[in-house]
Amino acid sequence: MPAFGEVELEALYERLEKPVYNVVYRWVWNPEEARDVVQETFVRLWRMRKRVEAATVEPLVYKIAVNLARSRLRRRRILRWVGLDAVSATLRDAEDVEAGMARSEDQARVREAVLALPDELRHVILLCEFSDMDYEQIAEALSIPPGTVGSRRHRALKKLRELLA
């Protein structure tokens, strides 16, 4: 991608919107917030378009998205811990939406299980499940060795099975 312009950005968005959304959703568990994170990811990519390289653009998108999602989750936890009433109310609303999304008890259990995974395992399992990236690219996105991706994916699935047993 020698020149990363608006056309290239839109093409990339159309290709990656859904998988990135699915990864981000499993962090924030809120459709609106997940959509915002996906949007913010591509806006940030747009701002840094002069430094974007075709070979690494996809891992870069996931890297940005996961970092943003993690920041949101962290901020939400802090706000909840601080106990800001207005924020808590907003979050309760958000949780109502989430409850709507969790159409079954099974899904709620899955959500709890995914949330219970350590961050490094969650990163790997979500990218393995939803992105079209290979281990090399996932490793690039997470700044870990490629061999670690496979082992973490295996551990994550094992842990999920245990949590859902």
Added chain:
Amino acid sequence: MDVRDHETDRLLPVLDPPPGGLTRLRARIRQDRRRRARAWGLATAVTGIAALLLAVLVSIPASTEIRALPGLESDLLAIQLGLVDPPLEPVSVRPDLRDEFAVRRIPTTDARVVFYLVGARSGDPAPPPAGGEL
């Protein structure tokens, strides 16, 4: 990477994002462009003003030198020593220059306003009837 199997499909089903994502992204890019253009404009204006201020500051001398007129200090000393009477008017000609210069007081209709005409005596035409040398 096609590693999804029946189990992961069940545990982590693929969801569709809310519609209108691309339209929203286009709007955000436009908004971002406008904001950046405004920021650049503001930065340019601030830089221009700063450069102008700097130029003005550089053109002004570091300190304005207030030089006493020649002879003024000795006049003041002479007045303080009582050798010379203090001038009755705020504008006067030093005694040693009185052969060359003259000051003429020109009153106006307003008692609070007075003009002083300072001129060289050489080639000086006959003094006007109003006013005179102090």
